[in-house]
Amino acid sequence: MKTKTYLPLLALIILSLTGVSCITTIHPKADDPQQQLPPSEEIKNANSRIEKVRKSDMDFEAPAYFPSEWEDVEAKYAAAQKMPTSKPDDVKAAAAALNKVADRYGELFDMTIPLYAQAREDEIMAIRDELVKSRFSALFPQYVEKADKIALAAKDHYDAKDYNAAKETAAEALDEYEKLLIGAKILTARQEIIDRGFVKYDPDNFDKANTISQTAVNSYDAGDKKGAVESAEEALLRYNLVLTNGWIAFAAERRASALSEREVAIANKVNIAVRDSFRDADSVFNNAEANYKSEVYSDAAKQFIEAEALYVIAGQQTEEKRQLAMEIIRQAEEKIEESAETAIGAEKIIEGGSR
Numbered sequence: 001m002k003t004k005t006y007l008p009l010l011a012l013i014i015l016s017l018t019g020v021s022c023i024t025t026i027h028p029k030a031d032d033p034q035q036q037l038p039p040s041e042e043i044k045n046a047n048s049r050i051e052k053v054r055k056s057d058m059d060f061e062a063p064a065y066f067p068s069e070w071e072d073v074e075a076k077y078a079a080a081q082k083m084p085t086s087k088p089d090d091v092k093a094a095a096a097a098l099n100k101v102a103d104r105y106g107e108l109f110d111m112t113i114p115l116y117a118q119a120r121e122d123e124i125m126a127i128r129d130e131l132v133k134s135r136f137s138a139l140f141p142q143y144v145e146k147a148d149k150i151a152l153a154a155k156d157h158y159d160a161k162d163y164n165a166a167k168e169t170a171a172e173a174l175d176e177y178e179k180l181l182i183g184a185k186i187l188t189a190r191q192e193i194i195d196r197g198f199v200k201y202d203p204d205n206f207d208k209a210n211t212i213s214q215t216a217v218n219s220y221d222a223g224d225k226k227g228a229v230e231s232a233e234e235a236l237l238r239y240n241l242v243l244t245n246g247w248i249a250f251a252a253e254r255r256a257s258a259l260s261e262r263e264v265a266i267a268n269k270v271n272i273a274v275r276d277s278f279r280d281a282d283s284v285f286n287n288a289e290a291n292y293k294s295e296v297y298s299d300a301a302k303q304f305i306e307a308e309a310l311y312v313i314a315g316q317q318t319e320e321k322r323q324l325a326m327e328i329i330r331q332a333e334e335k336i337e338e339s340a341e342t343a344i345g346a347e348k349i350i351e352g353g354s355r
Contacts, residue, residue, distance in 0.1 A: 198246025281310030
């Protein structure tokens with residue numbers, strides 16, 4: 001009997017506790033400071049605006065152009081996200097703050113766009129100028145014209161305020177110009193080899209580079225740009241190797257010539273006759289030796305040439321000094337002879353007078 005009475009009582013207590021729990025869950029206190037209302041449409045829209053324009057800012061490198069302004073708006077964005085939204089007025093205030101942040105991101109975007117566009121234009125024009133200076137544009141005008149059309153299309157997108165399309169098209173134009181720039185570097189290296197007479201130092205690599213560079217042109221014309229770039233890079237590598245080998249051999253030749261002239265100068269006592277001039281030549285020669293040992297062959301070769309010329313000049317100065325000295329000696333000897341003749345004449349006069 002006691003058991004029957006205890007069980008209904010226990011069930012009643014459990015039910016009452018469950019009910020309290022449910023009521024607490026379903027009906028929270030409205031004034032709980034920790035409670036946040038679900039995001040309103042206004043806050044969602046503000047955040048959506050921010051995400052869109054903020055991404056555009058980063059895509060166009062706004063943080064790099066305006067670092068302090070970027071830090072400021074980022075701080076305001078973080079603060080706005082932490083604003084309370086437990087009451088309708090709080091929601092309005094938070095949405096207003098987020099919209100102000102979105103506006104500021106938009107202002108940064110407007111400030112960034114012209115700077116970004118100018119930077120891309122500068123990059124493109126710098127490469128294009130190299131194409132012109134190397135005569136690449138004169139030899140292959142059709143390739144440069146194609147890249148120019150892409151660049152002009154980017155400008156059209158920019159003028160139409162279609163900035164994303166402008167960005168993509170400018171990148172495509174820049175990539176095209178950079179591919180052509182490899183060809184320009186090939187022309188420059190090849191011409192330097194010919195002008196300096198370096199072909200004789202490495203004719204095999206020079207001939208191979210000529211063949212591979214033509215392969216690059218054929219691949220480009222066939223639309224195989226990847227293959228064209230690979231061939232062009234190999235050709236440039238070989239031309240540069242010819243230049244390197246040429247400078248090594250040329251520097252060695254100029255060193256031997258400078259050393260020979262130095263030995264001649266010492267044999268002719270130039271280092272004594274015109275000490276300062278000889279020291280100047282030696283100073284240049286020693287700098288050349290240091291560059292030669294450091295494998296800076298182009299600078300070494302030029303300095304050996306200069307040193308050789310200075311040794312020759314010092315030798316000429318020595319010769320001039322010797323000639324001048326000989327002339328002085330000759331004049332002195334003439335005066336001595338004249339003095340001797342005068343003395344003899346005087347003696348004769350004296351002898352005649354005494355008679």
